[in-house]
Amino acid sequence: MTRPASAAIAVYDTTLRDGAQREGLSLSLEDKLRIAHCLDRLGVKFIEGGWPGANPKDVQFFWELQQRPLQQAEVVAFCSTRRPGQIAGEDELLKALLAAGTTWVTIFGKSWDLHVVEGLKTSLDENLVMISDSIAYLRTCDRRVIYDAEHWFDGYLANPDYALQTLAAAIEAGAEWIVLCDTNGGCLPHQISEIVAAVLDRFPSLAPDQTGPQLGIHTHNDSETAVANAIAAVQAGARMVHGTINGYGERCGNANLCSVIPNLQLKLGYDCVETEQLMQLTATSRLVSEIVNLAPDDHAAYVGQSAFAHKGGIHVSAVERNPLTYEHIRPEQVGNLRRIVISEQSGLSNVLAKARSFGLDLQRNDPACRDLLARLKELESQGYQFEAAEASFDLLMREATGDRPHFFDLKDFHVHCSKQRQELNALATVKVAVTGRDILESAEGNGPVSALDAALRKAIGSFYPAVMQFHLSDYKVRILDGAAGTSAKTRVLVESSNGSQRWSTVGVSGNIIEASYQAVVEGIEYGLLLQQQAPLQAAEKP
Structure with missing residues (x-):
């Protein structure tokens, strides 16, 4: 595998905002805080916390994070550009954005002339001023700005000259990241590649080997190509990828970071997170699914329970001799486990791995392992899942080892x-x-x-x-x-x-x-x- 030039990728997670727009998904304040700290441990560089000007819960979230700060990730507040005909410094949404107290902010602006005229009910020139005014004002307030070019690809296909003008306004005003958004999710990978290349041709300073602002990509999954589109944009020159855990999002969802990250890192040689953090990917996926109260997809790539499951026949015998025969990566690289469905040894390996993840060093020949395996299989057949119930699993292990206290x-x-x-x-x-x-x-x-x-x-x-x-x-x-x-x-x-x-x-x-x-x-x-x-x-x- 050839390591690409400028290999660092800034992973930008928007589960807490864009992901929360999925139908049937609702996050409490405590849910958002738990997910944010989970993403922080995963090594995500940017975590978009919400829109403080539009949702009181998001205001509380940013306040709470000041008391329970993240260890390495940058939390980002989200907002639109100023409204037509207003002064940026007097816009109530931008005031709320600043009140969130984050170093980094993301604002989105219109790229598609259709949205400017019919959505904003304003002129194309005024939209350009709205973009530049908003970013310039935020820069004077010591904020670092990520600019989301909303409906960028549709806008470019409809009116490329104007769409490029919107990017020029954002670059000149001081945005550090220019993120191209396939908001309707209708593009295919070849279109993404071609249009990203056209942007870099128009703005050479955005190239990965330059020191100025950089390109990002934000894709939706309405054509079932969000992950492929994100990868295509990175290969064309983008160095920030937006997405959500498990692909949650409005309509058909967003680019699934649980697929994007390992594809970029393990297959293409880009640096997204540390190797040890990548091994937390499966646990992160399952924990988030439990927090949002949605059943995990057992057949999801990389992180699904069945992603490395083998059921009898020639596959099993081949995998036992050499896992590469039927596995494209080692499951441990993303924190998953190989499962030989009919094998007792596979079940025991699962138990040992689970025990290690909870800090208990059980040995394969320990009788407690067999007891724990039998009990775990019995409980999971009844519907128990312990990925998001660490305390219950700890008690279960203590019971098997005779170390469970008896209080009442x-x-x-x-x-x-x-x-x-x-x-x-x-x-x-x-x-x-x-x-x-x-x-x-x-x-x-x-x-x-x-x-x-x-x-x-x-x-x-x-x-x-x-x-x-x-x-x-x-x-x-x-x-x-x-x-x-x-x-x-x-x-x-x-x-x-x-x-x-x-x-x-x-x-x-x-x-x-x-x-x-x-x-x-x-x-x-x-x-x-x-x-x-x-x-x-x-x-x-x-």
Whole structure:
């Protein structure tokens, strides 16, 4: 593989804004923060946090990140150019953009004359001034600017001279990145290559070997070519790639970074993230899918559960002799695992890999491995998934190794819900055994899960005062087999917090309340385990 000149690629993730526009996808503030820190660990250079002038939740996100800063990624606030006929310094959207407090900002402007005339209802000349005014003003406010040329490819095909004028306005005003956007997702790779080459011919200073502003690419998947289009643009000279984890986005989605990054790095020799960070790609994909509460695509390239799965016959025997016979890369390069579907050894390897990812060094000949494998297979056949439920998997491993603490036994519980004055009230009663004593307690909540959580913490609070600091920070429900109707199994994912730490647990049942109580009970149990470990960790510090 020949290493390309100017091989560094700036990966720009827009899952939190463009990805969140996918139909059926909704992110809470805490969801956005968790995903941002996950992307930061992956090594993404830029993380677009949202549009602070258009969404109050995004304003809170940027404030929260100041208290919980990222380690290496640049968080980016997003906005449009100023409105027609206004002064940039007086535009309310640009004021909100500046208030987000980010060093880098992205603004988008119109490239297509159709959008200028019919969308903005203004003149082509005024649109050029809007672009240059907005960028120049942001530069005077010490912001570094990424310019998204919206509908660039459609605009160029309709009126190339004017589209190129919009880029000239952005370059002259001081934008450091010029991002060409296939907003409608209708282009094919050969068109992308040809048009990027035309842009570089018109603006040689944008070439990768120059020191001035650089080119980026932002593609949508309406023609099922977003990944291929992004790669074509990079090969033609772009050095920033926009995309989302798992390809989430409006309509048919955006370029899938889970495919773009390994294709560029492993196949073409570009530097996107560190090698160790690339090995986190599969875990990142699955964690984000759990956070957004969408089922992961088992057959997704690189990161899917079936991406390196082999089922019997000649494939299996060949792969066992030499994996290259039926695998285009080593799955470990992207953090995935080879799966021989009918092989017990493959299952054991999965368990060992999972255990290592949680810091437990199990050996293949350890009897606990077999117990853990059997239990894991049983639970996963019931619908359990542990990628986003680290606490539940930690408890499962401790149970197999005989190291799981026993804090309490939940003997019985009842939940009663009623609706009064248009408000739903829930009352939960629990019977718990602690140190040989039976405790009966009840508590109310705004729903059955919160009531159950409150009753359980109340019952054991006098024995374990720390639980009074615990609270549920997130609760997600997924129907696993929708075709089964009301008898379908339900998976519940609960995130708990003690104010300084957060952990996730999972429960599965045909009854949503039972699935919830499983996750809630394990959440409290794990919180107590963390509390128990804290004094030991403090004592070990010099």
